[in-house]
Amino acid sequence: MIYLTRRNGSKFYINPELIQTVEATPDTIVTLVGNKKVVVKDTPEEIAERFIEYRRKTLAAYIIEKS
Numbered sequence: 001m002i003y004l005t006r007r008n009g010s011k012f013y014i015n016p017e018l019i020q021t022v023e024a025t026p027d028t029i030v031t032l033v034g035n036k037k038v039v040v041k042d043t044p045e046e047i048a049e050r051f052i053e054y055r056r057k058t059l060a061a062y063i064i065e066k067s
Contacts, residue, residue: 001014002016002047002053004040004042006041019047027040028044
C-alpha cells in the first residue's frame, strides 16, 4: 500500500496495483482500474517514487521467501 493525500489534507492508503494512470492537469488526478478518479495533492513524481519503493519492497520480500 502507498499513501496519497486528498486535497483537504487527509491521507489515505491505496493498493498501487489498482492505479491505471496519473495525470497533472494541473491538479493530480489518479485514475483507478475501475475508472474511479481521485484528485490528490501529491505530484505524479511523488506517486511514482512511492510506487517504485512499494515494488522494491514486494520484490525483496518475494526473493527472501524463495531463498
